Amino acid sequence: MCADTAAEAGLGVRCIQSNHEGGLIDAVHEARHSTVGAIINAGAYTHTSLALHDALKSYDHPIIEVHLSNPHAREAVRHHSYLSPVAAAVIAGAGGKGYVHAVEILIDQLPTAKARP
Numbered sequence: 001m002c003a004d005t006a007a008e009a010g011l012g013v014r015c016i017q018s019n020h021e022g023g024l025i026d027a028v029h030e031a032r033h034s035t036v037g038a039i040i041n042a043g044a045y046t047h048t049s050l051a052l053h054d055a056l057k058s059y060d061h062p063i064i065e066v067h068l069s070n071p072h073a074r075e076a077v078r079h080h081s082y083l084s085p086v087a088a089a090v091i092a093g094a095g096g097k098g099y100v101h102a103v104e105i106l107i108d109q110l111p112t113a114k115a116r117p
């Protein structure tokens, strides 16, 4: 579904999964010159990783933060995100559909996006 939505805007989707903080950071740096935007669910690293925050801060394209659940309805430790300050939008609690919405929002954020009426 994400790929279909992106394809309608002439874009492709590349998915990366890593259980390692450094793997996510490397993926962000590697994507700098080959992507126009990023959608990220960093799992628990959302709440702990200043390093991932720094990597995303140096990524010069729109970032959409996604969570399947709503971390704000969960334990207090999940209420802070290191990613949100560098994200153009945050989608939480929409389950898997959140990724499709993230693609739509990302497309709207691109410099080539037409202004909405």
Ligand SMILES: O=C1C[C@@](O)(C(=O)O)C[C@@H](O)[C@@H]1O
Pocket (backbone or CB within 6 Å): 041, 042, 043, 044, 045, 046, 066, 067, 068, 069, 070, 071, 078
């Ligand atoms: O690993 C996860 C999953 C999560 O990112 C989500 O998608 O709801 C929310 C995080 O708080 C949690 O640590």
